[in-house]
Amino acid sequence: MLISTLEQPSPGPGRHEKYDRLIAAAQALPRLRVAVAHPCDQSALVAALEAAALGIIEPILVGASARVEAAAAALGADIASFPRVEAAHSHDAAERAVALVRAGEAEALMKGSLHTDELLAAVVRRDSGLRTARRLSHCYVMDVPGHPTPLIVTDAAVNIAPSLEEKRDITQNAIDLARALGVETVRVAILSAVETVNSKLISTLDAAALCKMADREQITGAMLDGPLALDNAIDLGAAQIKKIRSPVAGQANVLVAPDLTAGNILAKSLTFLAGADAAGIVLGARGPIILTSRADARSTRLASCAVASLVAAAERARRVLPEV
Numbered sequence: 001m002l003i004s005t006l007e008q009p010s011p012g013p014g015r016h017e018k019y020d021r022l023i024a025a026a027q028a029l030p031r032l033r034v035a036v037a038h039p040c041d042q043s044a045l046v047a048a049l050e051a052a053a054l055g056i057i058e059p060i061l062v063g064a065s066a067r068v069e070a071a072a073a074a075l076g077a078d079i080a081s082f083p084r085v086e087a088a089h090s091h092d093a094a095e096r097a098v099a100l101v102r103a104g105e106a107e108a109l110m111k112g113s114l115h116t117d118e119l120l121a122a123v124v125r126r127d128s129g130l131r132t133a134r135r136l137s138h139c140y141v142m143d144v145p146g147h148p149t150p151l152i153v154t155d156a157a158v159n160i161a162p163s164l165e166e167k168r169d170i171t172q173n174a175i176d177l178a179r180a181l182g183v184e185t186v187r188v189a190i191l192s193a194v195e196t197v198n199s200k201l202i203s204t205l206d207a208a209a210l211c212k213m214a215d216r217e218q219i220t221g222a223m224l225d226g227p228l229a230l231d232n233a234i235d236l237g238a239a240q241i242k243k244i245r246s247p248v249a250g251q252a253n254v255l256v257a258p259d260l261t262a263g264n265i266l267a268k269s270l271t272f273l274a275g276a277d278a279a280g281i282v283l284g285a286r287g288p289i290i291l292t293s294r295a296d297a298r299s300t301r302l303a304s305c306a307v308a309s310l311v312a313a314a315e316r317a318r319r320v321l322p323e324v
Helices: 017-027 042-053 065-075 090-102 116-124 164-180 202-215 230-234 236-241 260-274 298-320
Strands: 032-037 057-063 084-086 108-111 137-143 151-154 187-191 223-228 254-256 277-283 289-291
Touching: 017 137, 017 277, 017 298, 032 042, 032 090, 032 298, 042 057, 042 065, 042 108, 042 298, 057 065, 057 090, 057 108, 057 298, 065 084, 084 090, 090 108, 090 116, 108 116, 108 298, 116 289, 137 164, 137 260, 137 298, 151 164, 151 260, 164 187, 164 202, 164 254, 164 277, 164 298, 187 202, 187 230, 202 223, 223 230, 230 236, 230 254, 260 277, 277 298, 289 298
Parallel strands: 032 057, 032 108, 057 084, 108 289, 151 254, 187 223, 187 254
Antiparallel strands: 137 151, 137 277, 277 289
16 A cells, blocks of 8 residues: 555654655655646645645646736746646636646646635536546545544535435545555544434434445445444544444544535534644546645645645556456
């Protein structure tokens, strides 16, 4: 596996060991060709330039030249060596960036200084987008201080109130991500408020159905359990107190939220109350989509790019494997 050390506890008191391992693994791979849509302010441009400087990505800057150059000048950065594609405005940049991936000239997208909805609207367009049979979904790869392994939290940004079928895709996307990151034993907790099935609480019914889907190999590559409350999912002591006997309970490394509100609150609680970092990525399209925020720390921006590189590498490996 590329980085099975992700499953091991961090060796020291440093702040970003889990992300450091992600970045190191990505640096060992070929540079990922990334179409950066509308990198027209300093925070958007610096994210791409930092990842390029570390050898993680090879950015293609898609945007209005005057605005991109102004952002570069404000940073004191030389962007003469980077390929550029002219775009009239943010919507045009999104469409042109998507077209680069569709044509095979880039393997991934990166959000610049435009709204996420603008970029994803171009991605899901039926005639010219990057749709696949899989539902798009968002994952945070979270580095939580004091927690021994990274946590994947999904979906906190794309699917508002997913149906059972959509939750199947959300779960499978997260499993595929974990495996691309080198997690050999993927343990998925389907979250709810309680750990018992209750017909009045739809999230518990969905959780039970998803687990049965895994039994029938409609979801593959991981062990699933649910419904599980958050404490039972990540704390072995809490699971033992509740007498929950499961290979997932207390050891989950993927957390599937019942809806966007719950997922977003969970991710932001970990970020703002527990000091976690949250590297974001959208999966389910023809290539990974890197989502960074102006508020992201440098390590988080780099980790988001590293995650995309590892996902793309796993997809390349899957395409060359012989069919069985």
